[in-house]
Amino acid sequence: MIFYFSSTGNDKYAAARIAESTKDTIYSVSGCMHDGHFSYTLKEGENFGLVIPTYFGGFPNIIIDFLEKLDIQWPDRNYVFFVGTYGANCGNIGQEAFRRLEKLGRKPDAAFTIKMVDNWNPYFNMNDKDYISKAESEAESAIGDVVQKISNHVKTDIPAKNMPTILQAFSTRLYHSYCKTRKFAVSSACISCGLCERQCPVNAIKLKDKKPVWVKPECTLCLGCVHRCPVNAISYTKKTVGHGQYFNPNTEPDIR
Numbered sequence: 642m643i644f645y646f647s648s649t650g651n652d653k654y655a656a657a658r659i660a661e662s663t664k665d666t667i668y669s670v671s672g673c674m675h676d677g678h679f680s681y682t683l684k685e686g687e688n689f690g691l692v693i694p695t696y697f698g699g700f701p702n703i704i705i706d707f708l709e710k711l712d713i714q715w716p717d718r719n720y721v722f723f724v725g726t727y728g729a730n731c732g733n734i735g736q737e738a739f740r741r742l743e744k745l746g747r748k749p750d751a752a753f754t755i756k757m758v759d760n761w762n763p764y765f766n767m768n769d770k771d772y773i774s775k776a777e778s779e780a781e782s783a784i785g786d787v788v789q790k791i792s793n794h795v796k797t798d799i800p801a802k803n804m805p806t807i808l809q810a811f812s813t814r815l816y817h818s819y820c821k822t823r824k825f826a827v828s829s830a831c832i833s834c835g836l837c838e839r840q841c842p843v844n845a846i847k848l849k850d851k852k853p854v855w856v857k858p859e860c861t862l863c864l865g866c867v868h869r870c871p872v873n874a875i876s877y878t879k880k881t882v883g884h885g886q887y888f889n890p891n892t893e894p895d896i897r
């Protein structure tokens with residue numbers, strides 16, 4: 642049983658690659674949240690995995706909410722792993738994973754991180770083809786390495802900190818302040834397809850008069866609406882304008 646959260650496909654692809662090797666079933670956290678599926682019973686020896694992106698050096702808000710709701714019946718014996726994807730610096734996501742998964746009732750056996758394309762397009766330019774192809778090819782071998790370790794039930798210690806605690810606390814505060822939906826804007830290119838509304842994992846977007854309106858003051862800041870709009874009509878601050886869109890070419894977007 643592998644849970645993943647993914648706005649631009651990196652974690653969906655990583656989870657699928659792991660599941661292909663371990664024969665586990667994969668579940669989308671967005672789908673579980675949408676359908677209200679929070680109770681799961683693991684079979685004896687069945688893996689439990691969580692595969693998620695790094696946001697500001699830590700967990701996306703939606704995953705914290707999900708883990709609070711999740712009710713797992715653990716078997717006597719199984720392998721519990723965490724994978725955090727990231728683009729530049731994974732911060733302290735590995736320690737956070739150990740802390741949060743232990744609260745679910747089982748100390749994790751391993752935490753891994755995988756460097757992939759950084760979809761934070763307020764800074765990274767998705768039109769930079771050299772960056773994208775280099776990051777995708779390096780990710781490919783990093784995924785292969787992690788797949789092998791997970792398939793062999795390799796155990797790890799709690800990962801070392803990449804960021805001093807004080808800096809991590811500042812980064813988390815910054816994340817919360819950046820989650821304000823008033824920072825999104827829609828251009829006249831919008832064709833009223835409604836995809837942004839359907840794919841938002843926290844239902845923060847509604848079409849009104851055929852244009853998207855952010856109906857919640859805050860969201861989880863996955864940037865899925867920005868990256869997946871078919872006509873690139875959504876921006877998140879002026880910094881994303883001209884920085885293009887990204888979706889991992891090895892997988893398909895989840896559509897509700």
Ligand SMILES: Cc1cc2nc3c(=O)[nH]c(=O)nc-3n(C[C@H](O)[C@H](O)[C@H](O)COP(=O)(O)O)c2cc1C
Pocket residue numbers: 646647648649650651652653693694695696697698699726727728729730731732757758759760761861862863864889
């Ligand atoms: C809100 C937000 C914050 C992010 N923060 C970090 C970060 O602190 N460090 C980092 O290396 N990458 C960061 N990223 C990049 C993602 O972790 C990375 O691109 C991830 O692989 C995306 O996964 P996905 O395609 O499954 O959504 C951030 C992305 C977003 C949207």
Ligand code: SF4
Pocket residue numbers: 827830831832833834835836837838852853869870871872873874875
């Ligand atoms: S996804 Fe883009 S084109 Fe479709 S409704 Fe949203 S903003 Fe408009």
Ligand code: SF4
Pocket residue numbers: 822840841842843844845846860861862863864865866867
């Ligand atoms: S509003 Fe956009 S960035 Fe925020 S959670 Fe929804 S899809 Fe993600």
